[in-house]
Amino acid sequence: MKATIVVLPGDGIGPEVAAAGVAVLKAVAERYGHEFSFDQQLIGGAAIDAVGDPLPAATRAACEKADAVLLGAVGGPKWSDPNAPVRPEQGLLAIRKALGVFANVRPLKLHPRSAALSPLKPEKTKGVDLVFIRELTGGIYFGAKTRSDTDATDECRYTVVEIERVMRHAFELARTRRRKVTSVDKANVLETSRLWRSVAIRIGQEYPDVSLEHQLVDSMAMLLLTRPADYDVIVTENMFGDILTDEGAVLAGSLGLLPSASLGEKPCGLYEPIHGSAPDIAGLGLANPLGTILSTAMLLRHSLNLPTEAALVEAAVDAVLEHGNLTRDVGGTASTQDVLDAVLDACNAKAEAA
Ligand code: NAD
Ligand code: IPM
Ligand code: MN
Numbered sequence: 001m002k003a004t005i006v007v008l009p010g011d012g013i014g015p016e017v018a019a020a021g022v023a024v025l026k027a028v029a030e031r032y033g034h035e036f037s038f039d040q041q042l043i044g045g046a047a048i049d050a051v052g053d054p055l056p057a058a059t060r061a062a063c064e065k066a067d068a069v070l071l072g073a074v075g076g077p078k079w080s081d082p083n084a085p086v087r088p089e090q091g092l093l094a095i096r097k098a099l100g101v102f103a104n105v106r107p108l109k110l111h112p113r114s115a116a117l118s119p120l121k122p123e124k125t126k127g128v129d130l131v132f133i134r135e136l137t138g139g140i141y142f143g144a145k146t147r148s149d150t151d152a153t154d155e156c157r158y159t160v161v162e163i164e165r166v167m168r169h170a171f172e173l174a175r176t177r178r179r180k181v182t183s184v185d186k187a188n189v190l191e192t193s194r195l196w197r198s199v200a201i202r203i204g205q206e207y208p209d210v211s212l213e214h215q216l217v218d219s220m221a222m223l224l225l226t227r228p229a230d231y232d233v234i235v236t237e238n239m240f241g242d243i244l245t246d247e248g249a250v251l252a253g254s255l256g257l258l259p260s261a262s263l264g265e266k267p268c269g270l271y272e273p274i275h276g277s278a279p280d281i282a283g284l285g286l287a288n289p290l291g292t293i294l295s296t297a298m299l300l301r302h303s304l305n306l307p308t309e310a311a312l313v314e315a316a317v318d319a320v321l322e323h324g325n326l327t328r329d330v331g332g333t334a335s336t337q338d339v340l341d342a343v344l345d346a347c348n349a350k351a352e353a354a
Contacts, residue, residue, distance in 0.1 A: 001035070003068065005039070006041055006059075006070070007021075007038050007039065007071075008042075008043040008069060009046070009072045010092075010277065011044045011079075013278045013282050014072025016287045016336050017072050017288075018071070018292065020340040021289070021293055025070075025299075025300075026038075028309045028313065031351055032308075032309055041063070042058075043055060043074055043092065044089075044092065045075060045079045047088075047091060048091075053086075054091025055090070055091035060098050063268075063270075067304060068271065068304065070272070070295065070296065071095075071271065072272070072277075073272070073273070074092050075089050095270065096270060100266065101264040102137045102263075103133055103135070103165075103169040104133070104260055106133075106260045106274055107132075108251060109128070109129045110128040110251060113322060114251065117253025118251055120251060124225065128228045129229075130228065130248075131173060131232070132235075132245050133166060133170040133241075134237075134240075135241065136262055138158050138162040138237075140239050143157045157192065158196060158237065166235060167235060171210050180211050181204070182215055182231055182233070182235070183213070183236070184220045184237075184240055186217050196237060197214055200235070224247055228251055245260075253330050255275040256273070256287065256330070258273065258274040258275070259271070259272075259294035259295035260295060261295065261298040267303055271299040271303075273294075285335040286327055286328050286329075287327065288330065288336070288339065289340055296313060297313040312351060312354075315346075319350070320339065320342045325339075326339065
């Protein structure tokens with residue numbers, strides 16, 4: 001098949017991990033006879049430096065006509081002055097909004113080696129296989145903001161339609177899994193959460209075959225570390241999802257391992273690792289590329305409808321996690337390139353064996 005994939009490397013380790021993702025997609029295309037064309041565009045701090053805008057019009061236009069978008073990460077100390085007029089992260093939020101990708105899917109399926117990689121006790125990581133569905137284009141991230149010399153505000157607003165569509169996404173996904181949805185909110189305090197919960201209950205009635213439970217976010221933060229194997233699909237609002245998924249990465253062993261797919265009504269999705277630009281290790285060849293590589297598997301599956309190719313990439317990552325030398329964040333001594341090479345070798349070996 002032919003596909004156009006826009007690549008947004010961004011800042012810090014973004015270009016290093018995005019390059020690894022592209023290399024994997026190129027290898028897949030070659031092996032299966034697909035024609036993928038890669039269109040690299042500016043976003044984030046790199047775009048601010050080049051053209052003064054974290055989401056240039058050309059980037060937005062390219063993404064809007066692409067089959068899929070692969071993003072590295074944005075941001076860094078250079079652009080983090082709290083009084084700066086514009087920030088790299090605004091580019092990321094704007095492209096999510098422009099593509100209408102309201103459901104951010106962040107799977108946390110632990111490889112057996114995570115027991116050794118995670119700082120948690122091995123019995124905690126055993127059998128963990130859950131998926132976070134994080135609402136991505138609403139809530140406090142997108143509400144009106146004010147700032148004066150003496151105060152500042154961020155409005156948190158959710159509409160029924162925004163909650164309904166992400167809930168349906170969660171329930172549909174649960175139907176393909178263990179049929180359990182946990183909706184996370186702060187309904188004891190927030191009005192938006194009370195609306196969230198009432199919509200969750202109503203949509204849940206459309207799915208009598210799926211169980212629904214509610215957890216308050218503070219309690220969920222604790223349960224995620226004490227009983228993680230109990231959860232199947234966890235659906236939550238934008239900011240709670242941001243925080244809980246970084247916490248979830250501790251179970252896997254590193255933030256560098258977790259992928260994501262941001263999906264909406266259209267086939268074109270946005271694929272990115274859940275981590276940031278990691279300024280502390282940028283340029284050193286230490287970045288773990290596996291979260292991005294697993295994001296390319298999600299891209300193959302969800303936007304290009306290539307499940308065999310996606311499964312090959314996932315199996316190759318599994319093999320590297322099983323036997324391979326990993327990057328420093330997960331206790332190894334391998335470079336980004338070493339891990340990429342190991343994944344490409346494993347792809348070849350698995351494809352030959354198939
Ligand atoms: P971060 O995720 O960049 O890094 C947190 C820690 O995890 C660091 O110690 C880092 O070295 C490590 N880490 C992250 N990814 C790694 C990888 N692939 N391999 C090995 N180690 C990895 O979070 P931060 O330091 O709080 O944020 C830095 C910048 O990134 C900020 O500007 C923030 O806004 C931005 N950010 C961007 C995204 C995104 O583009 N999607 C996501 C999160 C943070
Ligand atoms: C993420 C990041 C972003 C978010 C930031 C960089 C805007 O933390 O993708 O998880 O909060 O959504
Ligand atoms: Mn985050």
